[in-house]
Amino acid sequence: MSDHDQAAIDARPRLSRLEAAWVIARRDFVAVLFSRAFLFFLVGPLFPVLVGGLAGSVGGQVSRSAVSTEIGLAMQSEDNFAMISAAEKLRPQLGRSIPNVKIVPEARRDGGFDARAFMDERKGNYAAIVTGTPTAPQIVGTRGQIDRWRGPVELIAATALQASPGTFPRSTSSVVASSAASERTNRIRTAQASQMVLFLLTMLLAGMVLSNLAEEKGNKIIEILAAALPMDAVFMGKLFAMLGVSFVGIAVWGALGWGFWALAEDAIVVITQTDFRSLPGPAVGWPMFLAFGIIYFSMAYLLLGALFLTIGAMAETVREVQTMSMPVTMMQLMVFFLAAYTITLPGSALETFAILFPLSSPFAMLARAALDETLWVHIAAVAWQALAAFLLIKAGSALFRKRVMKSGGAGREKKKRRLFNRSSTQHSSTQPAE
Structure with missing residues (x-):
C-alpha cells in the first residue's frame, strides 16, 4: 500500500459516538434476535408460568372445595x-x-x-x-x-x-x-405487584448483557471493537440492543398473556374470585401507569446492564465475570426489598433514599405512581436515572479500556515484540559467518 493510499484511509471521517453506538446496537440486535438461542429464551419462562398456573389451579380447586x-x-x-x-x-x-x-x-x-x-x-x-x-x-x-x-x-x-x-x-x-381505605389497600397491592413484575423482568432480561459480554470477551471480539470504535459507544450500543431485544421478548409474552386472558377471562374471574375490571386503578391512571412502567423498566435495565458491563471491565476472564456478577445480583435483591418496604412509608427519609439511590429509584418511583398522582417528580426521577446510567457507562468503558486494552492488548503486543526480537537475535547469532 502506498503512502497516498494510507493517507486517504487515515483521512476518512470517523463515526461519531452516536453513529458508532447505532452500528453496535443494530449488529447485536439482529444477531441475538435471529439466533436459535433467543427462541429458547422466549420459551424458557413459559414453563415456570405453566407449572405455577397448574399449581395455582390445583390450590384454587382445593380452596373452593373447602370454602x-x-x-x-x-x-x-x-x-x-x-x-x-x-x-x-x-x-x-x-x-x-x-x-x-x-x-x-x-x-x-x-x-x-x-x-x-x-x-x-x-x-x-x-x-x-x-x-x-x-x-x-x-x-x-x-x-x-x-x-x-x-x-x-x-x-x-x-x-x-x-x-x-x-x-x-x-x-x-x-x-x-370502594371506600378510601380499601382503595388505598388495592393501590398498595398494585404497587407491590408492579414492583415484583419490574424486578423479575429486569433480572431475567439483564442477564443477556452479561452473557453477550462474556461471549465476546472470550473470543476477543470486544477488543477488536474497542480498537476501532469509542468504548463508551460500544457499551451504549450493546445496552440499547439488549434493551430492544428485551422489549421484543416482553411483547411476545404480553401477546400470549393477552390471548390467554381473552380466551379464559370468565374462568380466571371464577377461579380467583376477583373481577379485575372492577379494581381501582393506580393514582395516575392506567395509561400513564403503563407508560411509567415502560420508562422505569428501561431505566432499571440500563442501570443494571451498565453495572454488569462495568463488572465485565474489571474481570480478566469469563469465569471472573460470572463470579463477580453474583454479588451484584444479591445487591439488586436487597435494593428491591428496600423499595418494597418503603411503599407503606411515604415521605419518610427511607423512601427518599430509595428514590435517590439509582438502582432502587425505578422501583420506588413506579410504586409512587400507583399511590400518588403527582407527575413532576417522575420527570426529575427519570432525568436523574438517565444521568446515573450515563455515568455508569462512561465509568465502565474507561475502566475496560484501562484494564483490558492497555494491560491486555498493549501488554501482549509488547510481550510479542520482546519474544520476536529475542528469537531474531538468537537466529542471527547461530548463523555461520561468511
Whole structure:
C-alpha cells in the first residue's frame, strides 16, 4: 500500500459516538434476535408460568372445595328462612351455581342495618348482601359480584315464593364503591405487584448483557471493537440492543398473556374470585401507569446492564465475570426489598433514599405512581436515572479500556515484540559467518 493510499484511509471521517453506538446496537440486535438461542429464551419462562398456573389451579380447586361463596341475608326473619330453605332445595340439582346463603348476624342485632356501609367496611366473607323481600330483592355488592349472582338470587327468591314457571322476581342492585381505605389497600397491592413484575423482568432480561459480554470477551471480539470504535459507544450500543431485544421478548409474552386472558377471562374471574375490571386503578391512571412502567423498566435495565458491563471491565476472564456478577445480583435483591418496604412509608427519609439511590429509584418511583398522582417528580426521577446510567457507562468503558486494552492488548503486543526480537537475535547469532 502506498503512502497516498494510507493517507486517504487515515483521512476518512470517523463515526461519531452516536453513529458508532447505532452500528453496535443494530449488529447485536439482529444477531441475538435471529439466533436459535433467543427462541429458547422466549420459551424458557413459559414453563415456570405453566407449572405455577397448574399449581395455582390445583390450590384454587382445593380452596373452593373447602370454602364456599356466601351471600348474606338481611331481610325479615321469615323471609331469611324462606330464602335459606329455597337455596337448600335447589343446591342438590344445581350444585355450585347456588351460593351458600347465610343470615348476617349484625342485621339481627341492629334494626337500622346499613348493608352498603357494612360492605364498604368489608366485614365478614360475603360476596354480596341481599336485602328487601323475596318479591323485590335488592343485591348490595360490587358490580362484578352483582352481575354474577343476580340470576341465582332471583331463582332462590322465586323458589321461596313458589312462583309459577316463567315468573321470577326482578331484583334491584346497589353497587358498592370502594371506600378510601380499601382503595388505598388495592393501590398498595398494585404497587407491590408492579414492583415484583419490574424486578423479575429486569433480572431475567439483564442477564443477556452479561452473557453477550462474556461471549465476546472470550473470543476477543470486544477488543477488536474497542480498537476501532469509542468504548463508551460500544457499551451504549450493546445496552440499547439488549434493551430492544428485551422489549421484543416482553411483547411476545404480553401477546400470549393477552390471548390467554381473552380466551379464559370468565374462568380466571371464577377461579380467583376477583373481577379485575372492577379494581381501582393506580393514582395516575392506567395509561400513564403503563407508560411509567415502560420508562422505569428501561431505566432499571440500563442501570443494571451498565453495572454488569462495568463488572465485565474489571474481570480478566469469563469465569471472573460470572463470579463477580453474583454479588451484584444479591445487591439488586436487597435494593428491591428496600423499595418494597418503603411503599407503606411515604415521605419518610427511607423512601427518599430509595428514590435517590439509582438502582432502587425505578422501583420506588413506579410504586409512587400507583399511590400518588403527582407527575413532576417522575420527570426529575427519570432525568436523574438517565444521568446515573450515563455515568455508569462512561465509568465502565474507561475502566475496560484501562484494564483490558492497555494491560491486555498493549501488554501482549509488547510481550510479542520482546519474544520476536529475542528469537531474531538468537537466529542471527547461530548463523555461520561468511
